[in-house]
Amino acid sequence: MPVPQRPAAGPDSPRPGTRRAAPRVLFGEWLLGEISSGCYEGLQWLDEARTCFRVPWKHFARKDLSEADARIFKAWAVARGRWPPSSRGGDPPPPEAETAERAGWKTNFRCALRSTRRFVMLRDNSGDLADPHKVYALSRELCWR
Template identity: 45%
Template sequence: MAQRPLILPWLVEQIDSRRYPGVCWTNQERTEFCIPWKHGLRQDSSEHDTLIFKAWAVASGSFREGVDRADPSIWKRNFRCALKAKRVEVVADHSNDSANPHKVYRLPGVQQRGPGSQDSAELGSDSQSQEELVIHW
């Protein structure tokens, strides 16, 4: 049996792939991202709205195509719980937006380091005015 992937590296790879409609980075630093979050009971909901959730279900081994019953609400719940367990923060919840329901998340361990901070000096930054982005997973 294949080893279950870690959600954060897997998710970054999926966002970078641009394979899923609406799944994208929302800032240049690639620390915040958008996930479409359409309610399953909406009249205009479709299979495309759950592709990222299904992909995580398949990758994590909780759903096997042709074996398990498809349940998009369970896929979404498991995806949300996996993010929460890794302390991925919801920055904006627009899931009730009728035109574009989505959530914006921030990766965990992202800190803006200002000029003159101890970490900035330790990293040997030659530009004291430049902020550094440090990500710890």
């Protein structure tokens, strides 16, 4: 008597007994949605065509730093599953842990901006004391697709 054969597992098929992982969040699409959401102070489109935008970029050593200054960077860490760190008790991490992670979130965000090649930095105004920010545009390649 022949043994029934299972269909071959393709690259998108989970292994038997495993759960399918959540789809990976792609930075470019995620960021465009966050800019359009209007949920982050200073993160906004600069033109009606939505080809240029600004990102708040305050140095984290400044004395006037607030939680809002790191919100977009933290949101990317959350979207990628990197925050909060898993804890066995399920308790949220203490505020000092979050403060210690802010620079890493910003670094990861900056690296994602560079690696996607969907965005081109037009101006670095991060040294502006009154309004530190960076201005980016969608790459021409993306705009003409």
